[in-house]
Amino acid sequence: MVNNNSPLVLALRRFTRHKLAMTSGMVLLVMILLALCAPLFEIWLGVGANDVNLLNRLQGPSLAHPLGTDELGRDQFLRLLYGGRVSLFVGFTAAVFSVVIGTVIGLTAGYFGGRVDAFLMRMTDSFIALPGLPLLIVIAAIDLSKLGLPDAWVQSESVSLYRIVFIVALLGWTGEARLVRGAALSLREREFVMAAKGAGASHRHIMFHHILPNLLSPIIVAVTLSIGGVILVESALSFLGLGIQPPVASWGNMLTNAQQLIWEAPMQAVYPGLMIFITVIAFNFLGDGLQDAFDPKAEY
Template identity: 65%
Template sequence: MPEPAADASSNLLAAEAALATGPARSVRALLIRRFLQHHLALVSLAVLIALGALAAAAPLVESLLAVDANQVNLLALKQAPSLAHPLGTDELGRDLLVRLLYGGQISLLVAVVTALISAVIGTIIGVIAGYYGGLLDSLLMRLTDGVIALPLLPLLIVLAAIDLSKTGLPESLVASENVSLYRIVILISLVGWTTVARLVRGATLSMKTREFVRAARGLGAGAPRIMMVHILPNVISPVIVATTLSIGNIILLESVLSFLGLGIQPPIPSWGNMLTNAQELIWDAPMLAMWPGLMIFITVIAFNFLGDGLQDALDPRAVEKA
């Protein structure tokens, strides 16, 4: 004879499977169809894919042009575009196109990784606050309000200016050329989760009163299982939209900090520190500032349009009207 615990577990799994079936595929197809109708979002997605592919192809372009992205050539300073250097050379004689592609790798990597980390932190805090409520909800939301109230850019400037050698970190890490990259990702992640947290909390407060959540709770599902299996998949839409929209802001923040000399440090190229290097040459060689500035502008606009398209496609009211 089967044990009661085994029966309860099998009933729970069967109920969850039944709740998972239904019009899910038709809703997914409807969301895709609505997104495909958003032409600016489609163009933006194509632009971002092209930028990502070009950035990933930086080593190949470097090999085809037979140049070294970090090799200084004082005999080829600020050259005009040519077959050997399609976009010309920078203030140290380095190929501008290759530097721009490697800078795109760093800027896009920092933006995407930081946005994902912020989304994970915000989602965890939002789900916990919304599901448990009470004192825990109040504490987490007051923490969120406190982070929102902080002056973001001055705070990041102060934190980025901290001397890591005096923080007790391993000397090998402090001396690493990638430490500026790690620091900028961590700093922006620590203050960039608040929007996602508030959105997820609001959605969780609504979801936890739904019938399928009550049914799972009645069948004996614990709080972690309910949050992970039943609530989180249903609140992921605002997380996707907020994360997409935040990528553009993160690129701007990284560019500003790099422009101020507190972000990604040479010899690692980024669009922000390329602008820093070009600021004193704006009259002599304006293209050195134009190209990284144009890449930042195009990328931020594309991510914003993509976020708008996802927001329209995932809007429940829009789905009902469709």
Template identity: 65%
Template sequence: MRTDGATLFGAGLLGLLALAALAGPAVTPDPELMDLAAIHAGPGPGHPLGTDELGRDTLSRLLAGGRVSLAVAAATAVLAALIGTAIGLLAGYHGGRPDAVLMRLTDGVMALPLLPLLIVLAAIDPAKLGLSPEATGSEAFAVLRIVVIIALVGWTTVARLVRAQALSLKARDHVRAAVALGAGPGRIMIRHILPNLASPVVVATTLSVGNIILIESALSFLGLGVRPPLASWGNMLTGAMNAVWSAPDQALWPGLAIFLTVLAFNLVGDGLQRAIDPKS
């Protein structure tokens, strides 16, 4: 696999961001600790990036938000890739009516306006679905909820990619030989086709992470994603919105973190695509 400077820079930047987010609890104070006497305080010895609208340490919130945003993005990308791979593999291998039905479903999801659809899904009250208030009030449920919502509409690109690859792979000699030997469809898809789909699926998943971070940040900014007191870069921007003129740095730091993370993932994804593509 060939690498280049842009890919190495993206991987290094991503590693630094992940390491900083993971090391946050050990080197910074509690991100939910409030000091109402130090609201919007400037950078200082106790607060390297200042404090927010409730006197909480901005650096602690930034690193805590990084853990949440990166976890949501990674989990969503993996879940969307699993859904898309399953649908694309079934459609590409079986063809005919299953292919037509599954691809029309994919086209229908792709045709829907993304952000309004996500807003509608995120605005659904979990209590009306029969879930208990104790379960829906936990931080884990809040993160899982946003992961499922974004994954439900984010699988279409992987599905179309996998379908196209499966159509090509099922005509290969080793797959035709397996059919001639009496292997069933499930065994052929799992043992002979799926392993050859790993490279394009990994590339597509990596490239989707940056977009997922932007979507999660937009939903959290609108108050429909990760909600306080749990920090994410999106709801940090929401908190900074009312003080954007008096304390612009409160919007600068989460915005810069989002920009750098999306840039890093896109550089890594582009590098993987160039390295795996046989035409490069």
């Protein structure tokens, strides 16, 4: 039997009353479903997302091409769907890895305190002090073939996707680390933690079975809020030509291709730009809704 006064039920009730968050969640769900169904739309339209037809370039919307075609005659609607697959995958995966790294570092620092805390937090401060976007650009511009990696892997179409995930996760964990560290500092003094120590529980058991479950709410919120930021970073790097590389489509490199046609075919830039804007705003509203839902003092 479900307890109507349990924290999870109360959080769900507060979330359902947050209209912007609920609307954003529905919008994101529709976008994800459309992106996942991209192969079905290819079959329905009878054309591939990467099929080039120079005789049909920059065409307007039609039954054959719902959003028209791009500068190479490729279907704009299908490329938006596949670009959404890539951008959403990069955003979600990099955000999850960032939060995992930040959670481990913050939990370790907050639980042990002392010199461990001082060392990990000074390391975190060092990462925060680094110039974010310039450093991302420098790392993204590294020639992977000179690092001794296999040529088959370096030349694969998906290598740029995984590289972006790695770069963003490597540099994007600092905020989550400070958040988790602050919460862990408070939780380690609670009675249930003291009781576990008195019972002889190991540090690892206390950290991952007693403290970490009480941090899930802020961690979930952090993941949600991070996804929008990661999508913006991926879009910026792809726009600069250092992110997802063609022929793999992403919203960022679609903007890059459209910049030279902004006066001739402005909708080439409007479509991916609008998708980025809607996605980032929706994730931010969803994160705000989750933050209010998990806050017991919220008035929702």
